[in-house]
Amino acid sequence: MFKGLSLLFILLLSQTAHAEYWPAEQWSPGPKVTGAALEALETYAFPPRDDTTRTGIRTDALLVIRDGQLIYERYAGPTTADTPHLTWSISKSLMAAVLGVAYGEGLFTLQDPAVKFYPALENHPAITLADLLHWASGLDWQEDYEYAPLKSSVVAMLYTRGHSNMAAFTAGHDEYAAPGQAFRYSSGDSNLLSAALKNIVGPSRYPDYPWSALFEPLGIHHAVWETDATGAFVASSYAYLTARDLARVGLLMARDGRWGDRQLLPKDWVAFNREPFTGYRAHQDEAVAGGQWWLNRAVDGAAQPWPDAPADTFAALGHWGQALYVIPSENLVIVRYGDDRDGSYRHNELLKLALKAFAGTVQP
Missing domain, CATH: 3.40.710.10 (DD-peptidase/beta-lactamase superfamily)
Structure with missing residues (x-):
């Protein structure tokens, strides 16, 4: 009898250890992150901001989701958690x-x-x-x-x-x-x-x-998407979402199109998004084109564009430093909004520092 109860306890513990978190109206908070690695990330992402010259790295928002829980969030400039930010591309x-x-x-x-x-x-x-x-x-x-x-x-x-x-x-x-x-x-x-x-x-x-x-x-609930005069959504440029809401899209993609118990996007659609276009020719430091997403894949004899991130990393990227990074192997979704004007921001550097700061932060 006790042996059976022990087995049941182990099974229940295993299920608890692999609990899957999904956001309700708000993201559930995860374990707090501190330490030198986080300080290094913040030093890179949030240097002193010069609004007169608009030069250098100018991060408006940085938000990190791990295993479906919010583990880090910081804002700068006029952006807050409630700001639908222009996402550009x-x-x-x-x-x-x-x-x-x-x-x-x-x-x-x-x-x-x-x-x-x-x-x-x-x-x-x-x-x-x-x-x-x-x-x-x-x-x-x-x-x-x-x-x-x-x-x-x-x-x-x-x-x-x-x-x-x-x-x-x-x-x-x-x-x-x-x-x-x-x-x-x-x-x-x-x-x-x-x-x-x-x-x-x-x-x-x-x-x-x-x-x-x-x-x-x-x-x-607070997305804005502008249209042209014909009423067509400007799919190239003009959707606005808060960082927390954009992270929901990242979690959907990280989990192969599933949201809770609903397969919102077919798995083969997500696979298509994440598969390199066969006609793509690699250029140094440029992400690889998938199906309207960008991939950290080695193709055409070129190395991974973001060498310090896992090969399964993929992203939605926009002008002036907008980024939604999805790293399935690390259960990470990272939203970065910015107002970068001089090209000094580097995707690989942010990803390298974020991985050092947030790897292994989830406890069973």
């Missing part, structure tokens, strides 16, 4: 997650021609939805920013002649390569996905779809 990965819900509804396949859902692509009938997700439409797009605004397709799309109908502006570009053959990072490709989503889910569902499909199931 993290919006692209958010749109990929929204599309994943529609994919799970059986509303499209990756090999569907994009023109099926966005007729303005009639001059580019070979582009598939997978091509757009890989930033491989073949459209002759110039993703230049402040340093080359006159030749920039993205500046024209967001601010001048293309801003009223961003997808149509993108569709009007010529092709430089066959679709699906070459990677060229393009905010236009992401906005074509947004326009296609309108017909994938139907115009009546579309205005609320990111909320009903993704945000509300995750407990995200």
